[in-house]
Amino acid sequence: MxxxxxxxxxxxxxxxxxxxxxxxxxxxxxxxxxxxxxxxxxxxxxxxxxxxxxxxxxxxxxxxxxxxxxxxxxxxxxxxxxxxxxxxxxxxxxxxxxxxxxxxxxxxxxxxxxxxxxxxxxxxxxxxxxxxxxxxxxxFLTPFVAVTATVVAAAVLGLNVRTTRAYLAALEERAAHLEHQQDQQARLAVAEERTRITREMHDIVTHNLSVMVALTDAARYAQHRSPDRATAAMLQISETGRQALTDMRRTLGILRTDEPDAQRHPLPGIAQLEALADQMGAAGLPTRVEVEGSHSHIPATAQLTVYRLVQEALTNTFKHTPAGTRATVRIRCSAGTVTVDVTDSGPCPPPPGAAPSGHGIPGMRERSAAYGGTLRAGPLPGGGWGVRTRLFLDSAGAASA
Incomplete structure (x- = not known):
């Protein structure tokens, strides 16, 4: 040296x-x-x-x-x-x-x-x-300074390599964590979308099939006594089937960007509740719709939620109440909330099995909870059955509806 x-x-x-x-x-x-x-x-x-x-x-x-x-x-x-x-x-x-x-x-x-x-x-x-x-x-001084500089350089270079290696390892770990987190979020999004589509399909299929079965029974009963009524019922069955197909294409069309039905047919909302009431009336459940306040400012997704809540409530009433039952739908719209109130005149207390079971009530609760609401469903004090909830339009969970 x-x-x-x-x-x-x-x-x-x-x-x-x-x-x-x-x-x-x-x-x-x-x-x-x-x-x-x-x-x-x-x-x-x-x-x-x-x-x-x-x-x-x-x-x-x-x-x-x-x-x-x-x-x-x-x-x-x-x-x-x-x-x-x-x-x-x-x-x-x-x-x-x-x-x-x-x-x-x-x-x-x-x-x-x-x-x-x-x-x-x-x-x-x-x-x-x-x-x-x-x-x-x-x-002595010149070689000592030179050799000392090489010693310091070797140590500093090694420390820099060690620091860089640790930094790269931290980056790789962070990238792996972010990838895992992104994968989890993607799976959650897929599961949430699957749940949403399942809920939509349940509402569409249950409602329309219930109406079509009732109309078919009515048409068969009236085909000899009143051919005109039987023909009207058959036409209503055809219209209900077409509407069900349209709703299914619209729901599934969201998954495909090239699906034209998702663009041709707007999402059902509060304005379509009258047509829903007419459909239920034709099936044998006279339904009156009352809308208070303007609904023009309500987002389309919130209106779809209102429509599906009313549709499921009326379907449950139609399936679990005897003939002669009447239903009333009251919608109250304000700047930040929408109140949904569906009541019927069915027997009270309801007979065994009259309480809706399966996925209907849980699905309505999920829809309501997405907008910060709490759904209440049960017998009314004066008789009949009621479903009531209030949707908050500024709720953080609205996006997931």
Whole structure:
């Protein structure tokens, strides 16, 4: 580590750099074996013949431990430092001293800060001893500063590599976490959309099939006594079937951007409640609709929710009440809320099985909860059955309706 050894060290450093650049695609063990091999080749081809065996032995002691530097960086550094101290004791100058810098870099890149500091102190002590013994013409300061700079550079470079490696590992972990989180959100969105479509299909199929069955029974009953009424019922069955197909295409068409029915037919809303009441009346459930306030400011999704709530409530009334029952639908619209009130004149208390079961009431509760509402369904004090809820248009859950 003297000024006389600087050309040899520079040449060795260049060989080490060339070896690292040319071996990036090799396995780590093979890559680490190239540095000792080049150092041994360098001393074998450039060393003086009279001291060659000692130089080769010391070079091997300095360089060969580097083969295992990634597996045990602290142990390898200790072995190299011990070999360097033996070299100092035997007063032999070698370009292979660069192995101590490589070992220091490996400690800084793979061990903690305390281990790096300890290794840097040992390397600096070696630099001091080398300069005290081998500095020529009293030129101690210049080689000492130069060697100290290389020690600091090796430690700082290793710390930077370690920091960069930790940063990249944190980025990979964060990316994996974000990917997992995104995958979970996608699954939740799919599950939510599946639930929404299932709810829509349940309402569409249950309502329209109930109406079509009732109209079919009525048409069969009236086909001999009143052919005109039977014909009207059959026409109503056909219209109900077409409406059901349209609703199904509209619901499923949301999943396809090329589905024309989703654009041709607007979502049903409060304005379509009169047509729904006429349909229920034709099926045998006279229904009156009362709308208070303007509904022009109500979003289409909220109007669809109101429509589906009324449709399901009327379907339940139609299925679970005897003939002669009448239904009333009251909708009250204000700036921030919509109140839905559906009542019927069925028997009270309801007979066994009259209380709606299955997915109807839970589905209505889910729709209402999406707008911050609480649905109440049950017998009325004066007789009949009632379904009531209030939707809050500014509710945070409205988007999920």
């Amino acid at each position: 003297t000024s006389r050894a600087v050309p040899g060290s520079v040449r060795a450093a260049r060989l080490v750099g060339a070896a690292r650049r040319g071996s990036r695609r090799l396995p780590p063990t093979v890559r680490d074996s190239l540095v000792p091999a080049l150092l041994l080749l360098n001393i074998a081809t450039t060393g003086a013949p009279q001291g060659l065996p000692v130089a080769v032995a010391l070079t091997a002691a300095l360089a060969l431990p580097l083969v295992w530097r990634r597996r045990a960086p602290l142990t390898v550094f200790g072995a190299v430092a011990a070999a360097a101290f033996v070299q100092w004791l035997t007063d032999v100058q070698l370009p292979a001293d660069v192995a101590l810098l490589v070992a220091l870099y490996t400690v800084a890149a793979n061990a903690g800060r305390r281990a790096t500091l300890a290794a840097a102190v040992v390397a600096e002590a070696g630099a001091l001893l080398a300069c005290l013994r081998w500095a020529t013409d009293g030129a």
